[in-house]
Amino acid sequence: KAGVTQTPRYLIKTRGQQVTLSCSPISGHRSVSWYQQTPGQGLQFLFEYFSETQRNKGNFPGRFSGRQFSNSRSEMNVSTLELGDSALYLCASSLQVNSPLHFGNGTRLTVT
Amino acid sequence: KNQVEQSPQSLIILEGKNCTLQCNYTVSPFSNLRWYKQDTGRGPVSLTIMTFSENTKSNGRYTATLDADTKQSSLHITASQLSDSASYICVVSAINSGAGSYQLTFGKGTKLSVIP
Numbered sequence: 001k002a003g004v005t006q007t008p009r010y011l012i013k014t015r016g017q018q019v020t021l022s023c024s025p026i027s028g029h030r031s032v033s034w035y036q037q038t039p040g041q042g043l044q045f046l047f048e049y050f051s052e053t054q055r056n057k058g059n060f061p062g063r064f065s066g067r068q069f070s071n072s073r074s075e076m077n078v079s080t081l082e083l084g085d086s087a088l089y090l091c092a093s094s095l096q097v098n099s100p101l102h103f104g105n106g107t108r109l110t111v112t
Numbered sequence: 113k114n115q116v117e118q119s120p121q122s123l124i125i126l127e128g129k130n131c132t133l134q135c136n137y138t139v140s141p142f143s144n145l146r147w148y149k150q151d152t153g154r155g156p157v158s159l160t161i162m163t164f165s166e167n168t169k170s171n172g173r174y175t176a177t178l179d180a181d182t183k184q185s186s187l188h189i190t191a192s193q194l195s196d197s198a199s200y201i202c203v204v205s206a207i208n209s210g211a212g213s214y215q216l217t218f219g220k221g222t223k224l225s226v227i228p
Contacts, residue, residue: 004155042220043156043201048213055213090155098143098205098214103155 001026004104006091012110018079021107025072025093031055032074033101034066037088046089049074050097081111114139118202118219125226129192133222135185135202143205143214147176147187150199150221159187159200192226199223 005024013019025032033048033056045058049068066076072093078085088108092101116137125131137145144163148156160169160176162185168177173190189196202219 043218045216045218056208056215092155100146100158100161101148101156103148103157105153105155 004091004093004102006089006104006107008107009105010108010110012112013081014112015081015083017081018077019081019109020075020077021089021091021109023074023076023091023093023104025074025091026102029093029095029102030072031094031097031099032068032072033092033094034074034076035090035092036060037090037106038086043090046076048097055097078109083111085109086111114204114206114215114217116202116204116217116219118200118222120222121220122223123225125192125224127192127194127226127228131189131192131224133187133189133200133202133224135187135219137183137185137202137204137217139183139204139206139217141207142180142183143207145176145178145185146203146205147174147185148201148203150201152198156201189224194226194228197224197226 007022031050034046035043037043048056052068063079068074088106090106092103119134146161147159150156162178175188178185199221201221204217206215208215
Protein backbone atom coordinates (compact mmCIF):
# COMPACT_ATOMS: atom_id res chain seq x y z
CA LYS A 1 0.00 0.00 0.00
CA ALA A 2 1.47 3.36 -1.01
CA GLY A 3 2.19 5.78 1.81
CA VAL A 4 1.32 9.44 2.10
CA THR A 5 2.83 11.40 -0.79
CA GLN A 6 3.69 15.07 -0.56
CA THR A 7 4.79 17.25 -3.43
CA PRO A 8 6.98 19.06 -4.02
CA ARG A 9 9.73 17.82 -1.73
CA TYR A 10 11.58 21.14 -1.69
CA LEU A 11 10.47 24.65 -2.54
CA ILE A 12 12.19 28.03 -2.50
CA LYS A 13 10.02 31.14 -2.64
CA THR A 14 10.45 34.87 -2.17
CA ARG A 15 8.72 36.99 0.46
CA GLY A 16 5.30 38.11 -0.68
CA GLN A 17 4.73 35.18 -3.04
CA GLN A 18 2.21 32.45 -2.46
CA VAL A 19 2.67 28.70 -2.48
CA THR A 20 0.50 25.59 -2.82
CA LEU A 21 1.53 22.25 -1.34
CA SER A 22 -0.08 18.95 -2.24
CA CYS A 23 -0.80 15.79 -0.25
CA SER A 24 -2.12 12.43 -1.42
CA PRO A 25 -3.26 10.29 1.54
CA ILE A 26 -3.11 6.53 1.89
CA SER A 27 -5.89 4.92 -0.13
CA GLY A 28 -9.03 4.65 1.98
CA HIS A 29 -7.99 7.30 4.50
CA ARG A 30 -10.52 10.10 4.72
CA SER A 31 -8.88 12.29 7.34
CA VAL A 32 -6.00 14.55 6.31
CA SER A 33 -4.18 16.96 8.60
CA TRP A 34 -1.37 19.44 8.09
CA TYR A 35 1.46 20.47 10.39
CA GLN A 36 4.27 23.00 10.42
CA GLN A 37 7.55 21.86 11.92
CA THR A 38 10.37 24.21 12.89
CA PRO A 39 13.41 23.51 15.08
CA GLY A 40 12.28 25.90 17.81
CA GLN A 41 8.56 25.13 17.95
CA GLY A 42 8.36 21.47 17.03
CA LEU A 43 5.22 20.22 15.29
CA GLN A 44 2.32 22.64 15.22
CA PHE A 45 -1.14 21.75 14.00
CA LEU A 46 -2.48 23.74 11.06
CA PHE A 47 -5.81 22.13 10.13
CA GLU A 48 -7.64 18.86 9.65
CA TYR A 49 -10.06 17.79 6.96
CA PHE A 50 -12.47 14.88 6.92
CA SER A 51 -14.63 14.11 3.89
CA GLU A 52 -13.90 17.54 2.37
CA THR A 53 -14.91 19.43 5.53
CA GLN A 54 -12.49 21.31 7.75
CA ARG A 55 -13.04 19.84 11.23
CA ASN A 56 -10.30 21.58 13.17
CA LYS A 57 -8.03 24.56 12.76
CA GLY A 58 -4.89 25.56 14.64
CA ASN A 59 -3.75 29.02 15.65
CA PHE A 60 -2.31 30.21 12.39
CA PRO A 61 -3.14 33.43 10.50
CA GLY A 62 -5.64 33.46 7.67
CA ARG A 63 -2.77 33.40 5.15
CA PHE A 64 -2.72 29.66 5.74
CA SER A 65 -5.61 27.84 4.11
CA GLY A 66 -6.39 24.39 2.87
CA ARG A 67 -8.92 22.22 1.17
CA GLN A 68 -9.70 18.59 0.57
CA PHE A 69 -11.04 17.11 -2.62
CA SER A 70 -13.58 14.34 -3.11
CA ASN A 71 -10.78 11.79 -3.65
CA SER A 72 -9.35 12.82 -0.20
CA ARG A 73 -6.32 14.52 -1.75
CA SER A 74 -5.56 17.77 0.01
CA GLU A 75 -3.79 21.04 -0.70
CA MET A 76 -2.63 23.80 1.55
CA ASN A 77 -1.93 27.33 0.44
CA VAL A 78 0.13 30.03 2.06
CA SER A 79 -0.28 33.54 0.69
CA THR A 80 1.95 36.58 1.15
CA LEU A 81 4.86 34.49 2.36
CA GLU A 82 7.01 35.73 5.24
CA LEU A 83 10.54 34.68 6.21
CA GLY A 84 9.09 32.98 9.31
CA ASP A 85 7.07 30.62 7.13
CA SER A 86 10.25 28.72 6.32
CA ALA A 87 9.63 25.27 7.74
CA LEU A 88 8.97 21.63 7.01
CA TYR A 89 5.27 21.17 6.20
CA LEU A 90 3.98 17.71 6.99
CA CYS A 91 0.77 16.11 5.91
CA ALA A 92 -0.72 13.10 7.68
CA SER A 93 -3.65 10.86 6.89
CA SER A 94 -5.64 8.52 9.09
CA LEU A 95 -8.44 6.04 8.61
CA GLN A 96 -10.69 8.00 10.90
CA VAL A 97 -10.52 10.85 13.33
CA ASN A 98 -8.33 10.04 16.39
CA SER A 99 -6.71 6.97 14.86
CA PRO A 100 -2.91 6.75 14.29
CA LEU A 101 -1.45 9.29 11.90
CA HIS A 102 0.55 8.28 8.85
CA PHE A 103 2.86 11.10 7.85
CA GLY A 104 4.37 11.97 4.51
CA ASN A 105 8.01 13.04 4.30
CA GLY A 106 7.06 16.68 4.06
CA THR A 107 7.71 19.68 1.89
CA ARG A 108 10.70 21.78 2.92
CA LEU A 109 9.75 25.41 2.23
CA THR A 110 12.41 28.10 2.26
CA VAL A 111 11.35 31.74 2.02
CA THR A 112 14.07 34.22 1.04
CA LYS B 113 -3.93 24.98 28.58
CA ASN B 114 -2.98 21.56 27.19
CA GLN B 115 0.76 20.95 27.33
CA VAL B 116 3.18 18.10 26.66
CA GLU B 117 6.69 18.29 28.09
CA GLN B 118 9.42 15.87 27.03
CA SER B 119 12.75 15.20 28.68
CA PRO B 120 15.58 15.15 28.10
CA GLN B 121 15.79 17.47 25.09
CA SER B 122 18.69 15.42 23.76
CA LEU B 123 20.49 12.25 24.71
CA ILE B 124 23.64 10.47 23.57
CA ILE B 125 24.07 6.77 24.35
CA LEU B 126 26.41 3.97 23.32
CA GLU B 127 25.20 1.32 20.92
CA GLY B 128 23.78 -1.63 22.81
CA LYS B 129 22.74 0.36 25.86
CA ASN B 130 19.18 0.95 27.05
CA CYS B 131 17.56 4.35 27.53
CA THR B 132 14.30 5.86 28.73
CA LEU B 133 12.60 8.98 27.42
CA GLN B 134 10.00 10.85 29.46
CA CYS B 135 6.76 12.59 28.61
CA ASN B 136 4.61 14.58 31.07
CA TYR B 137 1.30 16.02 30.01
CA THR B 138 -1.45 18.27 31.24
CA VAL B 139 -4.09 17.38 28.69
CA SER B 140 -7.71 16.75 29.41
CA PRO B 141 -10.04 15.17 28.81
CA PHE B 142 -7.52 12.49 27.87
CA SER B 143 -8.18 10.21 24.92
CA ASN B 144 -4.89 8.56 24.01
CA LEU B 145 -1.10 9.00 24.04
CA ARG B 146 1.16 8.27 21.09
CA TRP B 147 4.88 7.98 20.52
CA TYR B 148 6.39 8.72 17.13
CA LYS B 149 9.90 8.28 15.78
CA GLN B 150 11.18 10.84 13.29
CA ASP B 151 14.35 10.22 11.30
CA THR B 152 16.16 13.28 9.96
CA GLY B 153 14.50 14.54 6.80
CA ARG B 154 11.55 12.17 7.08
CA GLY B 155 8.04 12.30 8.47
CA PRO B 156 7.25 10.84 11.92
CA VAL B 157 6.38 7.15 12.13
CA SER B 158 4.00 5.78 14.76
CA LEU B 159 5.54 3.52 17.42
CA THR B 160 2.69 3.04 19.91
CA ILE B 161 -0.72 4.40 20.82
CA MET B 162 -2.16 3.87 24.31
CA THR B 163 -5.58 4.56 25.76
CA PHE B 164 -6.47 5.32 29.38
CA SER B 165 -6.75 1.65 30.34
CA GLU B 166 -3.39 0.56 28.91
CA ASN B 167 -0.32 0.67 31.18
CA THR B 168 2.25 -0.68 28.77
CA LYS B 169 2.63 -1.39 25.10
CA SER B 170 5.56 -2.82 23.16
CA ASN B 171 6.72 -2.55 19.57
CA GLY B 172 9.85 -4.63 19.16
CA ARG B 173 12.62 -3.07 21.23
CA TYR B 174 10.39 -0.10 22.10
CA THR B 175 8.20 -0.27 25.20
CA ALA B 176 5.92 2.58 26.21
CA THR B 177 4.35 2.93 29.65
CA LEU B 178 1.49 5.15 30.73
CA ASP B 179 0.50 6.31 34.20
CA ALA B 180 -2.78 8.17 33.69
CA ASP B 181 -2.94 9.13 37.39
CA THR B 182 0.33 11.06 37.35
CA LYS B 183 -0.05 11.96 33.66
CA GLN B 184 3.32 10.56 32.75
CA SER B 185 4.55 8.30 30.00
CA SER B 186 7.92 6.84 29.19
CA LEU B 187 9.45 5.21 26.14
CA HIS B 188 12.08 2.60 26.90
CA ILE B 189 14.49 1.50 24.16
CA THR B 190 16.28 -1.78 24.73
CA ALA B 191 19.66 -2.75 23.26
CA SER B 192 19.91 0.44 21.20
CA GLN B 193 21.06 0.34 17.58
CA LEU B 194 22.57 3.05 15.39
CA SER B 195 19.27 3.18 13.49
CA ASP B 196 17.52 4.32 16.68
CA SER B 197 19.17 7.73 16.23
CA ALA B 198 16.17 9.99 15.66
CA SER B 199 13.79 12.38 17.37
CA TYR B 200 11.06 10.82 19.49
CA ILE B 201 7.85 12.78 19.78
CA CYS B 202 5.14 12.31 22.39
CA VAL B 203 1.62 13.29 21.29
CA VAL B 204 -1.47 13.41 23.51
CA SER B 205 -5.00 13.39 22.15
CA ALA B 206 -7.78 15.19 24.01
CA ILE B 207 -11.49 14.93 23.37
CA ASN B 208 -12.80 18.21 22.04
CA SER B 209 -16.40 17.59 23.02
CA GLY B 210 -17.59 21.02 21.95
CA ALA B 211 -16.54 20.43 18.36
CA GLY B 212 -17.18 16.69 18.42
CA SER B 213 -13.57 16.05 17.50
CA TYR B 214 -10.12 15.49 18.99
CA GLN B 215 -7.23 17.85 19.62
CA LEU B 216 -3.62 16.71 19.43
CA THR B 217 -0.92 18.31 21.56
CA PHE B 218 2.67 17.64 20.51
CA GLY B 219 5.79 17.56 22.62
CA LYS B 220 8.93 19.13 21.17
CA GLY B 221 10.66 15.78 21.07
CA THR B 222 13.80 14.15 22.42
CA LYS B 223 16.72 13.91 20.02
CA LEU B 224 18.48 10.60 20.55
CA SER B 225 21.96 9.91 19.18
CA VAL B 226 23.31 6.37 19.36
CA ILE B 227 27.05 6.20 18.86
CA PRO B 228 29.25 3.15 18.15
